[in-house]
Amino acid sequence: MISALKTEIMENHTxxxxxxxxxxxxxxxxxxxxxxxxxxxxxxxMAYHTLISVTGLFN
Incomplete structure (x- = not known):
C-alpha cells in the first residue's frame, strides 16, 4: 500500500x-x-535605409 502510494506520488511529481x-x-x-x-x-x-541612402547618392 505504502509503496503504491509512493509510486503514485513520484509519477505525479514527474x-x-x-x-x-x-x-x-x-x-x-x-x-x-x-x-x-x-x-x-x-x-x-536598416537594409531599406541603406538602399535609400545609396540610391540617393546616385540621383
Missing part, C-alpha cells in the same frame, strides 16, 4: 515536472521568435 519544462520550453520558443521578429524587422529597416 508529470508536473514534465509539464513545467514543456511550458518553459514553449515560452522560450515564443520569446526567441519575438526577438528574431524584432531583429528581422530592424534588419529589413
Amino acid at each position: 508529470t508536473q515536472l514534465t509539464n513545467h519544462f514543456a511550458t518553459a520550453k514553449r515560452a522560450t520558443i515564443k520569446s526567441d521568435f519575438v526577438s528574431k521578429l524584432v531583429l528581422g524587422t530592424l534588419g529589413v529597416f
